[in-house]
Amino acid sequence: MTYAQITLPRLLLSLGLIAVAVALSRRSRLGLERDLVWGAVRGAAQLIAIGYVLLLLFSHERPLWVLLLLGVMLVAAGATAARRVEHGPPRAVLFPRAIAAVGAGTLVAVVPVFAGVVPLHPWYEARYLVPISGMMLSNAMNVVAQVFERIFASARVEADQIEALLALGATPRQALERQVRSTLRAALLPTINGLLTVGLVALPGMMTGQIVSGTAPEQAVRYQIVILYQLVAVAAVAGLAAVAFARRLLFTSRAQLVLPGTQA
Amino acid sequence: MTSALEGRDLVVLRAGRRILDGASILVQPGESVAIQGPSGSGKSTLARTLASLLEPDAGTVLLGERDARAIPPVEFRTRVAFLAQQPAMFEGSVLANLAAGPRLHGKSLDDAGAGALIQAVGLDEETLAREARTLSGGEKQRVALARALANAPEVLLLDEPTAALDPEAGERIVALLRELRTRGLSIILVTHVEAHARALRGTLYRCERGRILAGA
Numbered sequence: 365m366t367y368a369q370i371t372l373p374r375l376l377l378s379l380g381l382i383a384v385a386v387a388l389s390r391r392s393r394l395g396l397e398r399d400l401v402w403g404a405v406r407g408a409a410q411l412i413a414i415g416y417v418l419l420l421l422f423s424h425e426r427p428l429w430v431l432l433l434l435g436v437m438l439v440a441a442g443a444t445a446a447r448r449v450e451h452g453p454p455r456a457v458l459f460p461r462a463i464a465a466v467g468a469g470t471l472v473a474v475v476p477v478f479a480g481v482v483p484l485h486p487w488y489e490a491r492y493l494v495p496i497s498g499m500m501l502s503n504a505m506n507v508v509a510q511v512f513e514r515i516f517a518s519a520r521v522e523a524d525q526i527e528a529l530l531a532l533g534a535t536p537r538q539a540l541e542r543q544v545r546s547t548l549r550a551a552l553l554p555t556i557n558g559l560l561t562v563g564l565v566a567l568p569g570m571m572t573g574q575i576v577s578g579t580a581p582e583q584a585v586r587y588q589i590v591i592l593y594q595l596v597a598v599a600a601v602a603g604l605a606a607v608a609f610a611r612r613l614l615f616t617s618r619a620q621l622v623l624p625g626t627q628a
Numbered sequence: 629m630t631s632a633l634e635g636r637d638l639v640v641l642r643a644g645r646r647i648l649d650g651a652s653i654l655v656q657p658g659e660s661v662a663i664q665g666p667s668g669s670g671k672s673t674l675a676r677t678l679a680s681l682l683e684p685d686a687g688t689v690l691l692g693e694r695d696a697r698a699i700p701p702v703e704f705r706t707r708v709a710f711l712a713q714q715p716a717m718f719e720g721s722v723l724a725n726l727a728a729g730p731r732l733h734g735k736s737l738d739d740a741g742a743g744a745l746i747q748a749v750g751l752d753e754e755t756l757a758r759e760a761r762t763l764s765g766g767e768k769q770r771v772a773l774a775r776a777l778a779n780a781p782e783v784l785l786l787d788e789p790t791a792a793l794d795p796e797a798g799e800r801i802v803a804l805l806r807e808l809r810t811r812g813l814s815i816i817l818v819t820h821v822e823a824h825a826r827a828l829r830g831t832l833y834r835c836e837r838g839r840i841l842a843g844a
Contacts, residue, residue, distance in 0.1 A: 528712065618701050619701035
């Protein structure tokens with residue numbers, strides 16, 4: 365089975381879609397033209413670059429190169445998740461924790477699936493390992509970013525509640541329970557909504573891609589189901605890990621609440 | 629005689645400022661103590677430090693002559709209750725608020741216990757069913773007091789409990805504290821209102837520039 369090739373002139377033609385958004389932005393004075401153009405250029409450049417990287421990787425498939433690429437992706441995901449957390453600790457404090465949380469979530473979802481569901485030959489088969497890990501890293505990154513964003517903000521807003529509980533002899537875990545619950549619910553909601561609407565609203569990218577490139581729809585669907593379940597595990601584990609890190613940052617070893625940015 | 633709660637040479641630094649500058653205070657079991665001082669004198673920081681909600685940069689807090697750092701925080705705060713100026717009410721009924729402390733420690737509060745607590749703070753039993761967040765400022769103070777008493781603490785630390793109340797409601801809270809003292813509780817009242825400090829009829833201290841001075 366063949367697929368329709370996108371030649372370079374045809375690819376450039378698709379830039380017209382960005383032009384539509386730019387024109388609308390200008391007309392409605394949204395001031396987003398620069399962001400749109402920069403986003404379009406940067407997105408394309410990153411994808412073209414990863415395309416060449418994958419090409420290189422496929423032709424020189426070595427464990428070290430595959431792991432190195434996954435490592436770079438993990439660091440980029442961690443850096444993004446730790447960026448701009450309002451009311452949170454400095455980026456340098458969050459960054460290693462974001463990497464650990466994103467990494468933990470991804471590992472839990474990726475290792476068992478490649479060990480038992482989609483066996484790889486060899487174990488570092490980049491064609492599967494890189495794109496699927498990338499999807500997991502991206503979901504973990506979004507969940508961790510949201511957990512950090514919400515948990516520090518709600519601890520600040522509800523500091524009097526948390527301290528009232530501590531004063532009654534609550535452990536940090538008990539004192540922060542309400543905030544943790546609402547944070548995790550909010551962070552997991554997009555993934556759960558994804559499960560509920562898949563096939564009804566959107567045909568997911570991976571499945572679409574496989575079908576377009578000639579995979580039998582029934583196999584593409586099975587892959588997609590595995591991916592969806594992986595995304596759920598990623599979100600849960602990365603979210604819980606991020607919460608555990610945030611809790612340690614919010615309380616001293618003597619169970620005292622310390623709001624980042626308020627202490628000398 | 630064993631002291632109930634003691635702060636020894638407490639220092640708290642914030643942004644290079646000495647909020648507490650060697651503050652010391654000793655409270656005997658069953659003693660009432662009022663610490664009076666202007667705002668910014670460090671008295672709230674002292675109350676929070678004595679309650680172990682704030683770690684001092686230097687100095688020691690002792691509970692029953694044991695270093696607070698050697699006592700697990702959960703145990704310390706069950707024995708030393710702290711009430712903030714405007715105590716936060718938890719979601720739910722007054723009864724749920726009163727049961728919060730025991731529940732944290734895996735215990736329950738029966739109806740008779742809840743009734744006795746709410747009466748001890750001068751509210752009637754019908755209050756138990758009310759939504760805690762809809763109460764007036766004075767009622768919230770009382771519920772917070774009853775909530776703290778549910779843990780059967782040895783020491784009660786109150787940070788400006790009358791500051792957000794009208795004068796009459798404030799005086800009633802102080803009268804209530806006088807009554808509670810007869811139960812053998814040690815009470816530490818931090819206030820900027822001299823009349824309320826005196827009305828407690830206990831030992832008076834002044835807080836000035838992060839230090840504690842005898843007499844008001």
